[in-house]
Amino acid sequence: MVIRKIKEDDVENFYRMMCLLDEETDYMLYEPGERQVRTTDLTRLKATVKEAASGQDLLLAAESDSGEIVGYIWAERGRLNRIKHTAYIVVGIRRAYQHQGIGTEFFRLLENWAKENGIVRLELTVECENTGAKSLYEKYGFVIEGRRPKSMKVDGRFIDEYYMGRVI
Secondary structure, three states, rough: OOEEEHHHHHHHHHHHHHHHHHHHOOOOOOOHHHHHHOOOHHHHHHHHHHHHOOOOOEEEEOOOHHHHHHHEEEEEEEEOOOHEEEEEEEEEEHHHOOOOOOHHHHHHHHHHHHHOOOEEEEEEEOOOOOHHHHHHHOOOEEEEEEEEEEEEEEEOOEEEEEEEEOHH
């Protein structure tokens, strides 16, 4: 397993991985198949990858021995002056590759990037029922700062999310 910065020529592989991740879990934002309906052009994703490659944001990929992208962490830095010291985090790891240290390595590298780039606050949201992810985030110093009641609707039922943050 290799964890590395995502490159512009990874976009199609990255997109396929996100589509597979949507199929495997209820914990990501997109429903199964929704990404393919909404994303008929990869221009926006290419721009996101290019932005991360420029150093503005952090976008790391976990790559299997076969060269398949199996997970990612994305830290999007605040764009406006008053929030440039913050970054919003999204992370996803394919089910077959969970519990292999990928998340731990992602968060170690995230912390290094944050310190090198003047980021002093990291934030994310997580479904309250996603106890595995919540435990990982707490392991890396994230604390629950609030609850977002009925922030998502999954399989016909409302789901609450925790808003979590970490000050470095």
